[in-house]
Amino acid sequence: MSLDLALQRISQIQSMIAPLHGGATPSSAQVGGAAPPAAAGAPLAAAATTPVTAPGGVAPTSFSNVLAGATGTLSAKADAMLTAGQRTFATQLAAETGLHPQVIASWMLAEQSGGAATSREAANNHNWLNIGYTDSKTYGASASVWSDPLAAAHATAGWLKGQDTVDGYGKASAGVQSILTTAGQSPEVQIQALQRSGWASSGYPDLPVLFRQISG
Structure with missing residues (x-):
């Protein structure tokens, strides 16, 4: 991970922590759709746990998700749903690209999960994002x-x-290469980039749901 990306991740974490210590509440642009400031007199704990739905249908970035992105780790739910090869792949890809590990995990599960992933692991095939598997031919x-x-x-x-x-x-x-322009940004933005990249002909309509399921 580059120094610039590491500093950007640290800034995201600090933005999430600031309201808990009485600091200024960051804008949604800073933390990818964080919850708005609590109303006067409202308990901080209640305000911090109030769910907010982002316009694209992806749950806004939680502190745990920002922390996972900064450390390059997977959530316990993601870890349980992935094969050993997928876990290794996801962690390495996150480190090399700056994409959020939970987004990568969701992406992999949209491509290969359950018995299909187990069979691919047994075949020693770790092409977890199906590069070269097109609608017409495999390359x-x-x-x-x-x-x-x-x-x-x-x-x-x-x-x-x-x-x-x-x-x-x-x-x-060019559409696929544009995915990495969102590195270091919120998971919501990264998922939207994947959906419009042309990677999958379906446009990954269920990717936000997968992300919510494994984020925990």
């Missing part, structure tokens, strides 16, 4: 880079950045 699926989750995450990060890291498939489209 580069047999590349040796997918046999190791760390190498697979590194290749995926490079491909997202516009590098030619997947043999037989070519470089990512």
Whole structure:
């Protein structure tokens, strides 16, 4: 993780902590849709736990989610739903791209989960975001880079950045490369970038729901 990104993550955490210590409440632009300031006389605990729904249908960034993004860790729920290879892949991809680990976990579950993920793990295939698996044909699926989750995450990060890291498939489209412009921003913004990137023909309509389920 770069120094600039680390400082940006720390700033996000400080923004979430400030209201708990009587500091200025950050704007929604600073923390990706944080709850508004409590009304005068309202108990702080109640105000802090009042749910707020973001316009895109994604739950606003909680302190635990900001902390997870800063430390590159997965929630307990995400950890339980992923295979060992997926967990390794997600942590490495988050470190190399700056994308929120919970967003990456949601993204992987939208592509592979349950028995399908278990079967892929058994086949030693760690292409967890299905790069090269298109609606018409599959490209580069047999590349040796997918046999190791760390190498697979590194290749995926490079491909997202516009590098030619997947043999037989070519470089990512401009829409896909735009995903990483949201690195360090709120999970809501990152999910919206994924939905409009063209990665999946469906547009990932259930991705916000998956994110809420594993965020805990």
